[in-house]
Amino acid sequence: MTTRFLIAGFGGQGILFAGKFLVNKGMMEGKQVTWLPSYGPEMRGGTANCSVVIGDEPVSSPIVDHPDVLMVMNLPSLDKYEDAVNPGGWIFVDSTLIERKVRRQDVHAVYVPATRMAGENGVTTLANMILSGAMLARLGQYEPENVEAALKKVVSVKHPEMYDFNRKALEMGRNFE
Amino acid sequence: MADKVLMKGNEAIAEAAIMAGCRHYFGYPITPQTEVAAYMAKRMPKIGGVFLQAESEIAAINMVYGVSSTGHRVMTSSSSPGISLKSEGLSYLAGADLPALVVNVQRGGPGLGGIQPSQSDYFQATKGGGHGDFRMIVLAPASVQEMADLTVKGFDLADEYRMTAMILADGTMGQMMEPVEIPKIEKKEFDKSWAVTGTGMGRKHNIVNSLSLAPAELERQNFERFQRYGRIQEKEAMWEEYRMEDAEYCLVAFGIAARVTKAAIDEARKKGIRAGMIRPITLWPFPEKALAAAAEKCVSFATVELNMGQMIDDVRLAISCKRPVKLIHRAGGIIPSPEEVLRGIENMEGGAEK
Structure with missing residues (x-):
């Protein structure tokens, strides 16, 4: 069993960070994992994405052309990747930033107003983690101990206070709806 | 998995180089290998090593030549256009029979090209890499673990055969993260009696040089070098x-x-x-x-x-x-x-x- 994730949005939304959190969680659970970012001029203000593969077998290609799970935080990313999602897969949409609905009928679409929720709850920059929390909960992969342990790995040692904010954001996503 | 850490390929190269005893890094930033330099900049000062951002790729490879002459492990890293700039230095290293580790995290070319992953420097790496008759040992990692392991192997091969070993990676290998176990190093001894370390008035001068004006002597050097290359072809192929x-x-x-x-x-x-x-x-x-x-x-x-x-x-x-x-x-x-x-x-x- 291998799950291929694609996380996409604007540079600065914490796309790569959300991927790092996810891949650390996978590794702590003893899975085979890879994390591959887009890199270069795309980083600043342009589009950013990262591919994460988590599975039981060694990962052959780290590039995710056809995700099982797509998490999108801007419209260009939904436009670009919607058709690539494997049938039966998942699309998680930040519905504050993306007004349109998913057109595909053969995938699970989940809409979370993550950016609005972040703004209203004092975690303005953490819409990425609200969406991540919702994603893990829907996928049945939100094990609080592993989530917290993975978060500890990725929060900067220079800003330990960010751990609580991130955990709060993840929990908000987990409890959404 | 307990002793594995998640690292980018570029960082794994840098950490493995330090583990392999490399304490001298010279480089110049270029995407997609800049994390090698960034990692070295952070770590080297803490372990008594040297990180130096040179004024150019050409300067960096000549600093490699200098340190290697003294018998110390040394490396540089770059990406395709930067490796072209280093090619004169690579030829001089070969001419002087100096060991070095050079990393090429390839991007698309020719010219300044793009910054996305490529393997278009295969000819450059495997057919010479500069003027004159010479070879480099070229190692091609396919995982972050191999980025680390082949870095260590590259230093050993370079020291054993007194030549450049090149890690030929690409943007994906440099940028991706995978769990990696940083290799434990068994310390090996290599003959460095040729190094310029000061005679202490007790031995003859060692000379490290790639200039050889007498054709007969230059031919002898070339034949000797290719005998060595023959041993490498016999013994060191990996697949x-x-x-x-x-x-x-x-x-x-x-x-x-x-x-x-x-x-x-x-x-x-x-x-x-x-x-x-x-x-x-x-x-x-x-x-x-x-x-x-x-x-x-x-x-x-x-x-x-x-x-x-x-x-x-x-x-x-x-x-x-x-x-x-x-x-x-x-x-x-x-x-x-x-x-x-x-x-x-x-x-x-x-x-x-x-």
Whole structure:
């Protein structure tokens, strides 16, 4: 069993960070994992994405052309990747930033107003983690101990206070709806 | 998994180099290898090492020459256009028989090109890398673990044979994160009696130099060097075989292309196509014997490359053109999808070039 994730949005939304959190969680659970970012001029203000593969077998290609799970935080990313999602897969949409609905009928679409929720709850920059929390909960992969342990790995040692904010954001996503 | 850490390929190279005893790094930033330099900048001052951002790639490779002359382990890293700038220095290192580790995290070319992953420096790396008759040992990692392991191996080979070992990676290998176990190093001793360390008035001067004006002496040096290269070709080729036991169709790919090819082979097998892969881990020396043996039992070959077809020449040579060899490729920074490679394999099956 291998799950291929694609996380996409604007540079600065914490796309790569959300991927790092996810891949650390996978590794702590003893899975085979890879994390591959887009890199270069795309980083600043342009589009950013990262591919994460988590599975039981060694990962052959780290590039995710056809995700099982797509998490999108801007419209260009939904436009670009919607058709690539494997049938039966998942699309998680930040519905504050993306007004349109998913057109595909053969995938699970989940809409979370993550950016609005972040703004209203004092975690303005953490819409990425609200969406991540919702994603893990829907996928049945939100094990609080592993989530917290993975978060500890990725929060900067220079800003330990960010751990609580991130955990709060993840929990908000987990409890959404 | 307890002792594994998640690292980018570029960081794994840097940490492994430190573990291998490298305390001198000289470089100049260029995407997509800048994390090597950034990691060194952070770590070297804490362990009594030297990190120096040179004024140019040319300066950096000549600093490598200087440190190597004193017998210390030293490295530089860059990406394609930067490696071209270093090529004069690579030739001088070869002429002076100095060991060094040089990392090329390739991007698309020619010229300034792009910044996305590529394998288009295969010719440059394996056929010389500068003027004059010389070779470099070229190592092609296909995982973050190999980025670390082959860095250590590269230093050892460089010291043993007194020459440059190059890590030929690509943007994907440099940027991706995977769990990696930083290798524990067994300390090996290498003969460095040639190094310029000061005579202490107790021995004759050592001279490290690539200038040799007498043709007979220069010819002798070249023949001696190529005897050494012959030993390397005999002993040091490394490769991995994947599902080759009963393979009729032999794919040949290295680095990230080999990862994609593995996925394509698994799909081909599901369709009843008996495909397998030989993955060169050393590109020079090229695993000629493995290819020649495969030519005895496989009906056709294909290389999967991120360039316009470079390694394909070495495959044809290794199998003495006994079987058709097809090229499956993308260029300019694009990586083929497993589906594209699968279509290429199906094309072999159809026997388009048979």
